[in-house]
């Protein structure tokens with residue numbers, strides 16, 4: 136039977152102990168100078184040479200040549216304490232894991248007072264010292280503090296913090312450490328040469344990695360590989376299969392895919408990892424190690440020669456290339472992602488899924504640290520793209536248009552630029568006319584509503600025809616009105632909603648400068664802006680959907696609304712919209728909200744102007760209703776002067792009328808920005824009118840109407856509040872319906888009778904009261 140490698144090659148002197156020079160050298164020096172302590176504490180992770188060092192120390196102390204760091208190996212003590220020796224009666228090894236009780240400690244204490252039989256010292260090596268119970272330690276305490284001259288204690292433990300403080304303070308503490316790969320690898324090569332086994336050089340890093348820095352674990356792994364090796368020695372493929380580590384080729388593929396941003400390659404690599412039966416967690420941790428190696432390589436180009444990374448030279452070359460392709464920011468970000476993913480993978484039921492998610496995150500462009508920068512870059516790019524395409528379109532248009540002077544981007548207008556255009560005196564003259572002009576569509580709408588109310592008997596065609604006539608008539612009268620004496624610098628009212636050919640385009644600057652944004656560009660990006668607003672504040676987005684981008688005057692963006700109420704609400708809260716515009720277009724605009732067909736800004740926007748314009752809407756509820764009720768007429772056709780607004784009093788009156796009207800006829804639900812004109816909407820049937828009885832069914836003379844929630848007494852008859860006996864919630868109503876199948880008109884009649892009786896009773900009671 137072959138002896139295990141770690142036993143066969145157990146060091147016999149301190150000089151043979153590898154990787155623990157910080158411990159062995161002071162100890163050797165102490166032995167040489169004879170400054171010996173009576174108790175030592177060796178601590179450190181498993182397999183790094185504590186017990187071996189304790190035995191060497193015992194051997195060194197008891198060698199016939201005197202306490203020496205180099206035991207002779209010839210004397211009886213050295214022979215008996217050799218790896219294959221019989222052992223010495225004076226060197227007592229105690230496994231505290233099984234002998235840590237207080238009784239064992241007492242026994243040890245009693246025996247310790249007998250002098251050594253043959254050797255110089257009686258040496259107690261207490262392994263796994265942290266397993267000694269606290270009572271046991273206390274029993275030993277006195278002995279460890281003042282032992283006889285010939286007694287030495289060597290405690291070895293993996294957890295020195297568990298050793299009783301009072302014991303620890305009486306010892307010399309030597310901490311052992313894990314062995315670095317740079318130490319282990321040459322040792323392994325040397326050992327394989329001594330064993331006469333051929334091992335591929337790519338195997339050593341795997342073995343070292345598998346050993347985790349512990350010499351014993353490493354030797355065990357190597358032992359296992361050598362035991363399973365055939366005539367060709369230990370091959371890389373065999374080692375990979377046996378150790379379950381990820382093939383370097385897979386890691387290489389993954390790194391290449393990440394560097395190229397090739398998602399297909401990355402996911403096929405994951406598929407192969409799964410197919411090969413590798414653990415996705417193991418793959419992730421191996422990938423993390425590779426990323427670490429790449430990061431180190433990036434910072435230290437000669438890391439391989441310095442021993443910072445380990446691997447065959449061809450692999451190091453590949454890694455250098457990978458680190459150059461991946462770049463420091465990506466590498467560090469990927470390493471972070473994989474590390475966090477590994478934490479998440481702990482205990483997950485679907486590690487492969489998580490690995491795929493991690494990969495997806497790695498393939499994304501880095502967005503955490505440089506988010507702001509990226510966003511700004513994207514904004515600039517988008518602005519270039521939008522403005523660039525606008526310029527192209529403009530080139531494509533054949534019409535020769537008078538080129539107005541470019542609106543120079545002045546630094547922020549005052550909010551009342553429109554007010555500056557016209558002096559107050561002209562505004563006063565101007566106002567009644569605009570109001571009168573506005574009055575006509577309102578009345579037209581009112582007429583329309585009235586006709587709708589009467590339209591129960593009329594067909595929808597005649598109704599629509601009537602409306603068209605009314606509207607046409609109004610438009611004609613509006614057009615027939617003499618034009619208002621306007622100032623020359625006042626702009627013509629907006630004509631088109633979407634693409635306005637008459638909109639002054641800014642002059643194109645030189646190609647080196649970024650192209651100027653124009654109103655077409657804003658319109659093109661409007662949907663995106665709305666989406667952004669919607670993601671922040673739904674209410675503002677709903678408001679902004681009613682807006683039409685009319686014009687871009689300098690750095691003032693003019694939005695038009697169908698109603699003054701909407702414009703007023705919008706102009707109060709422009710910040711969200713303004714921010715969204717900035718996010719999308721990269722430019723800040725002052726937002727001016729106006730009513731469609733009106734040149735004046737919204738009431739809230741012109742608060743600075745004294746005694747002009749209607750006050751801001753105080754009773755919002757009413758206004759909202761009004762705006763909902765307002766017919767959604769489309770944009771006024773080009774070339775026509777928009778009708779002026781109605782007076783406030785008239786508006787209120789119409790609103791009240793409409794509100795009453797609304798109870799009977801629900802308005803079309805579609806309130807989008809470009810809703811078709813009301814004229815096209817088919818009239819909604821009046822629900823309260825008696826429905827035609829389907830053929831083959833007897834209509835019963837009933838005062839009830841069927842609603843969605845079962846059967847209810849008629850609206851008028853139902854008293855407010857309080858429970859009505861005739862009314863049942865849905866389930867019971869269903870049951871009743873079932874009963875009704877058996878027959879009963881009588882049932883219903885009875886129910887009616889009950890309700891009628893109930894009502895009568897109530898009425899009587901009220902009369903009495």
Ligand SMILES: [Zn+2]
Nearest residue numbers: 198207210213
């Ligand atoms: Zn000796």
